[in-house]
Amino acid sequence: xxxxxxxxxxxxxxxxxxxxxxxxxxxxxxxxxxxxxxxxxxxxxxxxxxxxxxxxxxxxxxxxxxxxxxxxxxxxxxxxxxxxxxxxxxxxxxxxxxxxxxxxxxxxxxxxxxxxxxxxxxxxxxxxxxxxxxxxxxxxxxxxxxxxxxxxxxxxxxxxxxxxxxxxxxxxxxxxxxxxxxxxxxxxxxxxxxxxxxxxxxxxxxxxxxxxxxxxxxxxxxxxxxxxxxxxxxxxx
Amino acid sequence: xxxxxxxxxxxxxxxxxxxxxxxxxxxxxxxxxxxxxxxxxxxxxxxxxxxxxxxxxxxxxxxxxxxxxxxxxxxxxxxxxxxxxxxxxxxxxxxxxxxxxxxxxxxxxxxxxxxxxxxxxxxxxxxxxxxxxxxxxxxxxxxxxxxxxxxxxxxxxxxxxxxxxxxxxxxxxxxxxxxxxxxxxxxxxxxxxxxxxxxxxxxxxxxxxxxxxxxxxxxxxxxxxxxxxxxxxxxxxxxxxxxxxxxxxxxxxxxxxxxxxxxxxxxxxxxxxxxxxxxxxxxxxxxxxxxxxxxxxxxxxxxxxxxxxxxxxxxxxxxxxxxxxxxxxxxxxxxxxxxxxx
Numbered sequence: 368x369x370x371x372x373x374x375x376x377x378x379x380x381x382x383x384x385x386x387x388x389x390x391x392x393x394x395x396x397x398x399x400x401x402x403x404x405x406x407x408x409x410x411x412x413x414x415x416x417x418x419x420x421x422x423x424x425x426x427x428x429x430x431x432x433x434x435x436x437x438x439x440x441x442x443x444x445x446x447x448x449x450x451x452x453x454x455x456x457x458x459x460x461x462x463x464x465x466x467x468x469x470x471x472x473x474x475x476x477x478x479x480x481x482x483x484x485x486x487x488x489x490x491x492x493x494x495x496x497x498x499x500x501x502x503x504x505x506x507x508x509x510x511x512x513x514x515x516x517x518x519x520x521x522x523x524x525x526x527x528x529x530x531x532x533x534x535x536x537x538x539x540x541x542x543x544x545x546x547x548x549x550x551x552x553x554x555x556x557x558x559x560x561x562x563x564x565x566x567x568x569x570x571x572x573x574x575x576x577x578x579x580x581x582x583x584x585x586x587x588x589x590x591x592x593x594x595x596x597x598x599x600x601x602x603x604x
Numbered sequence: 605x606x607x608x609x610x611x612x613x614x615x616x617x618x619x620x621x622x623x624x625x626x627x628x629x630x631x632x633x634x635x636x637x638x639x640x641x642x643x644x645x646x647x648x649x650x651x652x653x654x655x656x657x658x659x660x661x662x663x664x665x666x667x668x669x670x671x672x673x674x675x676x677x678x679x680x681x682x683x684x685x686x687x688x689x690x691x692x693x694x695x696x697x698x699x700x701x702x703x704x705x706x707x708x709x710x711x712x713x714x715x716x717x718x719x720x721x722x723x724x725x726x727x728x729x730x731x732x733x734x735x736x737x738x739x740x741x742x743x744x745x746x747x748x749x750x751x752x753x754x755x756x757x758x759x760x761x762x763x764x765x766x767x768x769x770x771x772x773x774x775x776x777x778x779x780x781x782x783x784x785x786x787x788x789x790x791x792x793x794x795x796x797x798x799x800x801x802x803x804x805x806x807x808x809x810x811x812x813x814x815x816x817x818x819x820x821x822x823x824x825x826x827x828x829x830x831x832x833x834x835x836x837x838x839x840x841x842x843x844x845x846x847x848x849x850x851x852x853x854x855x856x857x858x859x860x861x862x863x864x865x866x867x868x869x870x871x872x873x874x875x876x877x878x879x880x881x882x883x884x885x886x887x888x889x890x891x892x893x894x895x896x897x898x899x900x901x902x903x904x905x906x907x908x909x910x911x912x913x914x915x916x917x918x919x920x921x922x923x924x925x926x927x928x929x930x931x932x933x934x935x936x937x938x939x940x941x942x943x944x945x946x
Contacts, residue, residue, distance in 0.1 A: 553739070554734055554737055
């Protein structure tokens with residue numbers, strides 16, 4: 368693992384081992400708060416910050432903490448990072464803090480964070496650990512925001528509503544009404560919509576992966592020369 | 605614990621899917637005629653526009669999945685789904701409402717799960733519930749029946765569907781809804797004060813239910829399905845409503861006759877609950893499956909948030925069907941009943 372290059376780390380976090388649509392970790396906030404772009408963006412930022420902090424701290428103390436007590440120590444570190452993030456959000460984006468509610472403290476229990484702390488940060492030096500935390504957080508965040516955008520668009524026909532909750536009053540008119548007179552499609556905003564759209568995202572990723580694999584195979588496939596066996600029955604297709 | 609579907613042996617029926625589906629369509633005709641008489645052409649427009657969409661979506665899904673389009677289109681299953689959804693939806697629904705419902709039914713509930721025979725949930729009911737949850741206002745607007753209000757003509761029905769912004773119709777609460785809202789009148793007074801209750805269970809509704817009962821009886825006679833699930837469902841509704849009728853006070857849940865002949869009871873019992881793909885397979889399992897649907901329907905009707913509950917009850921029990929099958933699997937021929945020791 369120590370030899371993992373930064374390119375591999377980025378690829379893993381953003382695509383190949385994406386926390387949200389490949390590892391399927393942290394589904395609870397993923398499904399619960401992605402009703403709109405602003406909620407998703409808020410949680411994505413908070414999660415990325417926590418991941419970065421926890422990976423950094425865990426990497427620094429990795430040679431001091433014994434294996435037997437490592438998990439409680441990691442959880443304490445994560446909880447501390449979450450508390451800080453929560454206080455920051457409470458100070459600078461109070462409305463959003465209230466909307467996200469329980470899902471902010473619940474970042475502590477997000478498996479992505481403990482998973483990266485235990486699987487990567489505790490075995491790697493500071494720089495790769497920080498970079499991994501950032502990439503995993505971005506990978507999670509991108510899916511979160513994508514899901515939020517899809518659901519907001521399908522549910523309300525608009526995008527980027529209420530962005531002032533996160534960016535202050537200058538973002539108050541960022542709302543983009545893409546479809547006029549749209550009949551609100553409640554299902555997309557309700558929990559079933561989260562499951563359906565997550566499923567579609569996973570299917571989309573699998574489709575792209577299959578496409579890439581087919582293209583690679585097409586390059587690799589060489590004509591078979593000198594067949595060893597002769598069929599004597601049936602037709603040769 | 606493996607909750608596997610019973611896969612074999614299946615008795616080979618003499619009828620193809622195509623023939624079964626045709627007969628189901630035929631059996632729904634009397635009910636459609638009665639609905640059209642009492643509520644106007646809305647239901648027919650629902651069904652025709654829905655069928656057109658269903659065939660298109662089915663063809664699209666089959667093409668994307670690389671299947672033989674002609675072969676699967678000819679099995680009539682998409683038409684049955686569209687017909688059932690068209691009957692279940694309120695007449696004079698706008699075109700886009702029907703389109704969303706049919707798309708959810710055909711693409712989401714059927715083809716994403718692998719097509720006909722692989723869908724764990726009844727497609728028509730998935731379409732209905734998606735619409736009911738997403739568009740509660742449009743989905744609860746039932747036209748007043750003939751005898752209470754003016755029934756719109758064919759042109760009005762077309763306008764309501766394709767130019768919904770220009771359509772202006774009269775809607776009224778259904779009998780189930782009125783009964784649910786009632787908390788001061790005795791049942792007898794309620795019936796006298798509201799002409800919408802008709803003779804037994806609602807003007808128009810009682811005849812529509814009887815017509816669906818007749819269609820269902822014909823399907824039973826043709827051995828399209830067995831009697832177990834529908835009879836169990838109707839009996840459990842009748843039993844529960846008899847227990848909680850309490851002689852017709854203002855808190856009464858309504859008489860058994862009312863519950864059997866109002867709302868979608870008969871339509872659900874013979875056209876939805878009997879779906880061979882999504883219901884329990886074993887005969888004992890079908891009895892349990894039907895009875896529990898009846899129970900859920902009664903509970904949601906009387907103490908739930910919605911006036912009728914066939915769709916919710918059926919979907920909940922679709923979840924449970926493999927579980928029921930697991931515990932009611934009949935012993936194979938020539939074997940003794942399995943004892944509990946392993």
